[in-house]
Amino acid sequence: MPFSLLKYGLNNDYPFERDADLPAPSELKSSYDVVIIGGGGHGVATAYYLAKYHGITNVAVLEKGYLGGGNTARNTAVIRSNYLTSEGVKFYSESVNMFKELSNEFDFNIMYSERGQLTLAHTDATVRAFRQRAEVNKHFGGRTELIGPQEIKELVPTLNMNPAHMPVLAGLWHMDGATARHDAVAWGYAKGATQRGVELHQLTEVTDVIVENGKVTGVKTNRGTVQCGCAIQAVAGHSSLMAAKAGFRMPITTYPLQAMVTQPVKPFLDPLVSSSALHCYVQQTGRGEIVFGGGSDPYPLYNTRSTMELKESLLAHAIEMFPFMANLRLMRQWAGITDMTSDYSPIMGLSPVENYYLDAGWGTWGFKATPICGKTMAELVASGGKVPDLIAPFAMDRFDVFRQVNEMGATAASH
Amino acid sequence: MKIMPCPLNGPRNISEFVHGGEVRDMPNPTTCTDREWAEYVFYSDNQAGIVTEWWLHAASGYWFIAERHTVTDEIIRTYDPSEIFNQRVEFSDETTAKEVGA
């Protein structure tokens, strides 16, 4: 061990304040230009871009637990842009492009790893849908192809080509598919935002939203009331509850989503693999563990318990895809509570309350959108409510005019 | 295994049931505005606490109502819909023929 490291560790003042990634907790001020409710990836990304691109730094991010402890720390970190609608693909492609640069931008390694994502088709109808998704993706600059069984075998030699008696007919091979360390994304944004003057207040729960004459003027917290020029809610699974405090309803239902991970094994699986019919996706982490995920729980709940039923069905499907995994042991299981919309697209933009902005409806797919979401929400706030073109299709009132952005087929199996 | 006490079939594994959404008043589709219909179809209270919901026992095709706590995952009470709906809801026929939208 180098002598300097030993000296550093034994120093009385260790750890040094100057080395800390985040500043020490401070008192809440009585007022901020912008209050961001929810310190997940989305909340801190918005704060970061407000400070970086718009010079708005009188900002408080209020988080009831700890930084990134919500769905940001619970997701399976699939990053991709191979959606179905042009609105969706444009938006997510931009996010994937931003992700590629994040480690450099933060000077903080988010362990971005571009492995490619392979989705399996077991029916002719799915093959047709994949063909369309490949074309839409290519049109907007993504890299996606339809590949046949031979190429699939070469990419993933351990894959059972006839899982659950459903032969693999083709695959949607998305070369931009990637993964990253989700906590590092939240920390990178939080670090960059606080260095620029934004305040992050953990253990600070917003208990009420103060609305006067149809306009937000402040929020009440467990640490007192703060005034604000505008507020953004980015609370994922708690979206409907926060909206209720501000006095309106949302087209959202909250469901748990469960995931789990095995003991580590030798590297055998490079791409992220999912099956459209088995509702299961499998990926190997950099540490060798295998992460599984699947569909949401069958009924709404605000609870992060795990269930045996879901484990059993998900594992049965995973073992169909990779039979040798039957010998592995599960190490951990967990769940997050997700804010599902009926069209599987987010809700971003204006709300019925003036100066109160929405970043919600991220369900099971919002991690990959963290950078672009933060950037566009910051633009929205900085312009005083002028909705950026990229997110205009995701306005909440699309439901009032029956203009949904349907991404169900492109989301259900792989998030 | 999570058990759902079905008013018709007794206690059964919850995997035999399908969640049908919050019990709420349906506006008259022939006379309500698009906004009211959207409100009914898409928007919801999505409460953390006790909710009253429709559930279906898939095997027997039986719809009933359950009161359930969405934080503790407890099923508090289940009952036949006739406890709430004691008469048939009719929407007048005259308006149904009307063209909706263009």
Ligand SMILES: Cc1cc2nc3c(=O)[nH]c(=O)nc-3n(C[C@H](O)[C@H](O)[C@H](O)COP(=O)(O)OP(=O)(O)OC[C@H]3O[C@@H](n4cnc5c(N)ncnc54)[C@H](O)[C@@H]3O)c2cc1C
């Ligand atoms: C198991 C699982 C797997 C997933 N897999 C993927 C995936 O592979 N790819 C993908 O793109 N997405 C995935 N997702 C979805 C993704 O995790 C979320 O959409 C995304 O993390 C949302 O980020 P966020 O910052 O909006 O929410 P969160 O990280 O949940 O942050 C919201 C924060 O708000 C805080 N909060 C709530 N109420 C209050 C209050 N009253 N006052 C103050 N703070 C409050 C919470 O404590 C929380 O920290 C997955 C989700 C889960 C659960």
